[in-house]
Amino acid sequence: MKPAAFFAAFLLALPAAAQEGVAPPVEAGDASPVLVSYGFDEEVPTGPDTLRIYQNARGHVVLSRTFPWSGSSSVELKDVPGDGDFPELQGFFPKVSDGVLFLHFALMVPDAGEELNIALAGPRGFRLGRDGIAFWLSTRDGWLVHTSDSIPRRLFEVQPFTWYGITVEYRVEAGRYDLSVAREGEEKPFLERSDQPNAASQPRSAVHLFSFIGDNGDDRSAAV
Numbered sequence: 001m002k003p004a005a006f007f008a009a010f011l012l013a014l015p016a017a018a019q020e021g022v023a024p025p026v027e028a029g030d031a032s033p034v035l036v037s038y039g040f041d042e043e044v045p046t047g048p049d050t051l052r053i054y055q056n057a058r059g060h061v062v063l064s065r066t067f068p069w070s071g072s073s074s075v076e077l078k079d080v081p082g083d084g085d086f087p088e089l090q091g092f093f094p095k096v097s098d099g100v101l102f103l104h105f106a107l108m109v110p111d112a113g114e115e116l117n118i119a120l121a122g123p124r125g126f127r128l129g130r131d132g133i134a135f136w137l138s139t140r141d142g143w144l145v146h147t148s149d150s151i152p153r154r155l156f157e158v159q160p161f162t163w164y165g166i167t168v169e170y171r172v173e174a175g176r177y178d179l180s181v182a183r184e185g186e187e188k189p190f191l192e193r194s195d196q197p198n199a200a201s202q203p204r205s206a207v208h209l210f211s212f213i214g215d216n217g218d219d220r221s222a223a224v
Helices: none
Strands: 005-013 034-038 051-054 060-064 074-078 088-096 100-108 116-121 133-140 143-148 151-157 164-171 176-183 191-197 207-213
Touching: 034 088, 074 088, 074 207, 100 116, 133 164, 143 191, 151 176, 151 191
Parallel strands: none
Antiparallel strands: 005 034, 005 074, 005 100, 051 088, 060 074, 088 207, 100 164, 116 133, 116 207, 133 143, 143 151, 164 176, 176 191
């Protein structure tokens, strides 16, 4: 059973924390600008504890030291086609209905031909529409694709066993985002998209959860 995808260094934050990619010091009684932060290293504290893992079939979601991004571990997600279920890494944070969010994570796939989905969504869950999916990335036929204005749009051909650092600035009230992608070891992004409509082109679409999953319901993916 080969891996389907690897994820690492997940950060979802308000502007004060995202400028340097880490959380600034927080005084007692102040709210942290970091909504969710996961390093996926046993030795490094992460939090808050708002993470769920679904692996009821033959797939799995596990920590792996095989392909680390910046620390000692990453998360390996393995999907198995035809097993009637799917593995999923899903996280929650306080609902955000206005302002700006910064999302950063790293992604690597051994087989770019397998389907993989990454989504940021609101109270209505993982469906298109207001308060549903706000940001949606997927791998399709070897390409990384973002769904914007309800249209899947190709970004670039994914190279196997290559880490990609992905950064998103999501403006909640406008329902638009900026996207940049950089390869491991490269500071300058090789791909940038600015002022993109969110997945359903819905302004003021609130968000409060994220998901890393194989296929989105047809159970055909063997993604790692």
